Amino acid sequence: MTEELILANASVVLTDETITGSVRVVGETITDIATGSAIPKGGIDCEGDYISPGLVELHTDNLERHIQPRPQVDWPHAAAIIAHDSELVSTGITTVFDAMRVGSIPSGARRYLKYARGLSQELWQLREADALKISHFLHLRAEVCSETLVDELDEFGPDDRVGLVSIMDHTPGQRQFRDIGKLEAYMKGKYAMDDDTFIQHVSHLKTLRDRHGEQHEIETVKAARRFGAVLASHDDTTEEQVKVSAGHGIRLAEFPTTIEAARACHDHGIKVMMGAPNIIRGGSHSGNVAAQDLAELGYLDIMSSDYVPSSLLLSAVQLGDIWGGLARGIRTVTQAPAQAAGLKDRGELRPGLRADLIRFRIRAGVPALNAVWSRGQRVA
Numbered sequence: 001m002t003e004e005l006i007l008a009n010a011s012v013v014l015t016d017e018t019i020t021g022s023v024r025v026v027g028e029t030i031t032d033i034a035t036g037s038a039i040p041k042g043g044i045d046c047e048g049d050y051i052s053p054g055l056v057e058l059h060t061d062n063l064e065r066h067i068q069p070r071p072q073v074d075w076p077h078a079a080a081i082i083a084h085d086s087e088l089v090s091t092g093i094t095t096v097f098d099a100m101r102v103g104s105i106p107s108g109a110r111r112y113l114k115y116a117r118g119l120s121q122e123l124w125q126l127r128e129a130d131a132l133k134i135s136h137f138l139h140l141r142a143e144v145c146s147e148t149l150v151d152e153l154d155e156f157g158p159d160d161r162v163g164l165v166s167i168m169d170h171t172p173g174q175r176q177f178r179d180i181g182k183l184e185a186y187m188k189g190k191y192a193m194d195d196d197t198f199i200q201h202v203s204h205l206k207t208l209r210d211r212h213g214e215q216h217e218i219e220t221v222k223a224a225r226r227f228g229a230v231l232a233s234h235d236d237t238t239e240e241q242v243k244v245s246a247g248h249g250i251r252l253a254e255f256p257t258t259i260e261a262a263r264a265c266h267d268h269g270i271k272v273m274m275g276a277p278n279i280i281r282g283g284s285h286s287g288n289v290a291a292q293d294l295a296e297l298g299y300l301d302i303m304s305s306d307y308v309p310s311s312l313l314l315s316a317v318q319l320g321d322i323w324g325g326l327a328r329g330i331r332t333v334t335q336a337p338a339q340a341a342g343l344k345d346r347g348e349l350r351p352g353l354r355a356d357l358i359r360f361r362i363r364a365g366v367p368a369l370n371a372v373w374s375r376g377q378r379v380a
Contacts (some may be wrong), residue, residue: 002026002027003026003027003376004024004025004026004042005024005025005026005044005355005373005376006022006023006024006025006040006042006043006044007022007023007025007043007044007046007051007357007359008022008037008038008039008040008043008044008045008046009022009037009038009039009043009045009046009047009048010022010023010046010048010049010050010051010359011046011048011049011050011051012033012050012051012052012349013050013051013052013053013326013327013330013349014033014327014348014349015327015331015335015348015350016327016328017325017327018050018325018326018327019035020035020036020037020048021033021034021035021036022034022036022038022039022040022043023051023349023357025355025357025373025376026376027355027376028354028355028375028376028377029351029352029353029354029355029376030349030350030351030352030353030354030355031351031352032351033349033350033351046359048361049359049360049361049370050326050359050360050361050362050367051349051357051358051359052330052334052349052357052358052360053330053334053335053346053347053348053349053356053357053358054092054093054094054095054134054334054346054356054357054358054372054373054374055091055092055093055094055095055312055313055316055333055334055358056093056094056095056096056333056334056337056338056341056343056346056347057088057093057095057096057097057304057305057309057312057333057337058097058139058164058252058254058273058302058304058337058340058341059097059099059139059164059166059254059273059304059306060088060096060097060098060099060304060305060306060307060309061099061306061307062084062087062088062305062307062309063080063081063084063098063099063100063119064099064100064101065307066080066081066083066084066087067080067115067119077118077119077122078122078126081119081122081123081126081132082126082131082132084098085131085132085133085134085136086133087309088134088309089133089134089372089374089379089380090369090372090380091305091309091310091312091313091369092312092313092358092360092369092372093134093305093309093312094134094135094346094356094357094358094372094373094374094379095134095135095137095338095343095346095356096134096135096136096137097136097137097138097139097163097164097341098120098123098136098137098138098139099139099141100115100116100119100120100138100139100140100141101115101116101141101143101168102114102116102140102141102142102143102149102152102153102156103142103143103144103145103146103147103148103149103152103168103216104143104146104147104148104152105146105147105148105205106147106148107147112143112146114148114152116140116152116155117152117155117156120138120156120160123136124160124161133374133379133380134374134379135346135356135374136161137161137162137163137164137341138156138160138161138162138163138164139162139163139164139165139166140153140156140162140164140165140166140223140229141166141168141234142165142166142167142168142216142220142223143168143169144167144168144169144209144212144216144217144220145168145169145205145209145212146212146216147212149212149216149219149220150215150216150219153219153220153223154223156223156227157226157227158226158227158228160227162227162228162229163229163230163341163342163343164229164230164232164252164341165220165223165224165227165229165230165231165232166231166232166233166234166254167217167220167221167231167232167233167234167245167248167250168234168235169209169217169234169235217248221248221249230251230252230340230341230342231248231249231250231251231252232250232252232253232254232273233245233248233250233252233253233254233270234253234254234255235254235255235256235257235288236253236256236257236261236264236265237256237257237258237260237261238258238260238261238264239260239261239264241261242256242261242264242265242268242270243264243268245265245268245270246268246269246270250270251269251270251271251340252270252271252273252302252340253265253270253271253272253273254273254304255273255274255275255288255306256272256274256289257284257286257288257289258288258289259289259293259294259297259299262289262294262297262299262300263297263299265299266298266299271301271302271336271340272294272299272300272301272302273301273302273303273304273337273340274291274294274300274302274303274304275291275303275304275305275306275307275311276303276304276305276306276308276311276312276314276315277305277306277307277308277311277315278290278291278292278306279291279292279295279303279311279315279318279319280308280311280314280315280318291303292322295319295322295323296322300319300332301332301336301340302332302333302336302337302340303315303316303319303332303333303337304337312333313333313358313360313367313369314366314367315329315332315333316329316330316332316333317329317362317365317366317367318365319332321365334347334348335347335348354375355373355375355376356373356374356375357372357373358371358372358373359371359372
């Protein structure tokens with residue numbers, strides 16, 4: 001017999017408003033949204049808690065953090081993947097695009113070796129074994145400032161659940177690291193580089209960008225089309241860079257670094273995604289534009305937890321305060337990212353969609369998560 005779930009007497013977060021009502025689920029699907037505080041027979045009294053769609057995360061470095069918790073420490077991958085999956089569900093994330101770098105630098109002062117093909121295969125093996133609680137897709141972060149990008153992209157195909165490909169360019173002196181001093185502090189702090197090693201590292205990266213960058217960008221656009229994936233830009237800074245992104249057919253911009261770039265994205269019909277830690281900390285750790293400034297100007301569409309999974313729901317609540325409506329804030333972590341990724345079966349509380357749901361209440365301005373359901377099954 002198909003299981004039924006009724007979450008009643010709840011603050012139901014719809015696309016444009018929050019209502020007092022109930023959500024009915026049969027099996028894996030939302031079947032009804034009703035108004036009123038009545039609790040039908042068999043229903044769960046939510047006591048006014050919020051019920052919203054499960055969160056959709058498009059860009060998180062969290063899996064990389066689990067497989068390499070410290071520099072030069074390679075953690076067992078199956079254990080890392082399961083821990084990553086469990087951590088995300090504990091924060092209300094029910095759909096994730098796991099970011100994996102493609103494009104390595106096996107030579108030079110700071111080497112980056114390839115890992116994405118093998119790690120993704122281990123991820124899918126765990127998925128097939130029903131060991132994961134939430135829905136996983138791949139986000140390939142294509143680093144154009146590298147040596148091996150084309151070969152690594154060629155290792156993936158249309159059957160690999162690659163949902164998102166972003167064009168990354170971390171060449172020092174532009175985009176995220178316009179301020180090389182910020183890069184220097186990061187590299188010396190994380191990898192204990194001395195002055196000479198850092199200078200060599202910067203020089204090597206610039207040489208790689210000059211040698212391979214243009215061709216790598218062309219091949220990344222081709223690969224995204226081959227995978228049937230959404231193509232995203234990363235760290236656009238100028239109107240000219242946004243114009244190039246638009247020419248590639250990009251409709252999603254990750255972390256534009258200036259108001260100028262964010263405005264240009266909207267002019268070109270490109271959705272803007274910013275990092276939740278930026279909202280919560282009140283600014284960018286790299287010295288770039290504050291996400292709150294973009295929110296107040298109307299140039300912010302989607303939030304990503306980036307490097308702190310628990311930041312996603314909190315950022316949505318804080319945006320709701322900024323905009324004067326929780327539903328609009330929640331939309332940046334549910335409907336908006338789902339639509340940007342081409343997922344039509346989730347991201348809203350609407351009959352016929354997947355029953356990915358979260359229950360939470362707000363205490364002292366902070367959301368406290370009480371329960372999470374993925375495809376109608378409680379997973380946290």
